[in-house]
Amino acid sequence: MNKILRMLAVVILVAVGVTVWDGFFILPEGRQAVITQFGAPVGEPVREAGLKFKTPFIQVVQYFDKRVLIWDGDPNQIPTNDKTFVYMDNTARWRIADPLRFLQAVGTEQRANSLLNDIIAGTVRDLVNKNDLIEIIRSSDWSPEFMAATVQSRDMIVPPKVGRDKISGMVLAEASKVTPQYGIELLDVMLKRVNYIESVRLRVYDRMISERKRIAAEKRSTGEGRKAEILGRVDRELQEITSSARREATEIRGQADAEAAKIYAQAYSGHGEFYAFLKSLESYRQILSQNTSLVLNTDSDLLKYLERQHLSK
Structure with missing residues (x-):
């Protein structure tokens, strides 16, 4: 009897141990789970973190991430509506909103990424095909006023x-x-990078170089015109200043000559003999030098003061 009881106790302990070992599981934070029994889901998904229970050995726990996940697609070559081929590199954020449906329709995150690649890449291709390149590379708030500072020609x-x-x-x-039927909630999609294919890129570079050369030539032409305008204005102002200075100099010289003539007239009228003597001296200074020989008539005015000087000696 005691042997039977000991055997029964051992069986009970083993059963309790097995139950504790395989019957309880811990659901971490940021994870969610679906319990399956013989491959079929049992009950509602487990979303709250903590210690949970399941039937040992019979039931299996399938864990899924509850956090926001990143999908990063491969770059694809897509033609736009205006027949320009571009490489589109897209990314998206998503999460498993319904783990039970996700388990039944998708199964794993790797298959989910492949599925999102088909859904998102196909949608992007359709919309890029329907829009011109300018719609793909510029944002909706782009305007001439907003970009005038960075664009050379309006x-x-x-x-x-x-x-x-x-x-x-x-x-x-x-x-x-499309994604809800797979238990996936798509949070946002971004066009991460848009680039030309190699052949188009070379043509774009050539066009950019030509445009920059055109702008440079336009700037040079404008500069030359401005230069000619400035030089013309400077030359005109110089001629005006020179003409004004000459006119003013002529006026001053005329006033000085008039004043000198007035002084000479006053001196001549008051001291005629002395004035005649001074003018004769000036004439002597201009005519006579050490090697000068003069032949004068006896009634010459120039000889008059020389005779007086000779007679006085």
Whole structure:
């Protein structure tokens, strides 16, 4: 009897140990779980973290992430509506909103990424095909006034009708119609990078170089015109200043000559003999030198003061 009781106690302890070892599980923070029994889901998904119980050995716990996950697609070559081929590199944020449906429809995060690649890449391709390149590379708040400081020619500024951010919103809206059936909630989609393919990129670079050369030539032409205008204005102002200075000099010289003539007239009228004597001395200074020989008539006015000087001696 005691042996039977000991055997029964051992069986009970083993059962309790097995139950504790495989019957309880801990659900960490940021995780959610679905309990399956023979491959079929049992009950509601477990979302709250903590110590949980399941039937040992019969039931299995499938864990899924509850946090926001990142999908990063491969760059794809896509033609725009205006027949320009571009590489589109997209990214998105998503999370498992319904783990039970996710388990039944998808199963793993790797398959979910592959599924999102088909859904999002296809939606992006459709919308890029329907829009011109300008709508893909410029945001909806882009305007001539906003970008005037960075664009050389305002004639080149063409505001977009939709814009990159609104196209991203349209991709999110279209893709979000499909993902709920897989237990996935799509939070946002972004066009991470847009780039030309190699052949188009070379043509764009050539066009950019030509445009910069055109702008440079326009600036040089404007500078030359401005230079000619400044030089013309400087030359005109110089001629005006020179003419004004000459006129003023002529006026001053005329006034001085008039004043001198007036003084001479006053001196001549008051002291005629002395004035005649001074003028004769000035004439002597201009005519006579050490090697000068003069032949004068006896009644010459120039000889008059010389005779007086000779007679006085």
